[in-house]
Amino acid sequence: MTTQTTHTERQQPTPPRRSFLKTVWAFLGLMAAGEFLWIASGFLRPGKKTSQAAPSDMLIVAGKLEDFPMGSVTAFVRGRFYLSRLEDGGVLAISRKCTHLGCTVPWDDEEKKFICPCHASAFDRAGGVISPPAPRPLDIHPVTIENGVITVDTSRTIRRNVLDPSQIAYA
Ligand code: FES
Structure with missing residues (x-):
């Protein structure tokens, strides 16, 4: 009984580590979503205006x-x-x-x-x-x-x- 409890405890990440991983995944998810939106908007955007050129x-x-x-x-x-x-x-x-x-x-x-x-x-x-x-x-x-x-x-x-x-x- 004691051995089982110890085994279960080892498999669970400690709360600070889990929290850190959640933060990293959320950050990566936001980066991927942002990049996708940037690429999608660039595809639909007309070319840059050339009015600044001589x-x-x-x-x-x-x-x-x-x-x-x-x-x-x-x-x-x-x-x-x-x-x-x-x-x-x-x-x-x-x-x-x-x-x-x-x-x-x-x-x-x-x-x-x-x-x-x-x-x-x-x-x-x-x-x-x-x-x-x-x-x-x-x-x-x-x-x-x-x-x-x-x-x-x-x-x-x-x-x-x-x-x-x-x-x-x-x-
Ligand atoms: S057909 Fe819709 S942008 Fe060309």
Whole structure:
């Protein structure tokens, strides 16, 4: 009887140790929850505003027109846009920000469309809505083509409610 009691007593952690472990687990749980919330909010947050950058930093020389084949979509990390060269040779600089809730929209080269990972809105290569919930086309940035060189002004974002041929830049 005495031996059993002693054995049971050895298996029980002392109260201060148990309390310390509870505190550590609670702290780790809070850290994990905080990190999860931070990552989740970052996923839904639109990209950082670039308004603090100098205007010259926001004028991006994308390259020569001939370097972008008809029907190609090229991602630009700097400026956070896609350069879409349409089948008729026109050029659009399309924002990566979804017009539903602002998630970053990747180009799916196999499907030949932009597909938002958040709620599955899809857009064609001109940024037009193929499937909702996105309420309108992807925004664009002004494009100029001079001497065969494409320049994108990322300091300005053009909100589109419909697709219009006047939005497309030609050489
Ligand atoms: S944020 Fe893109 S579909 Fe909702």
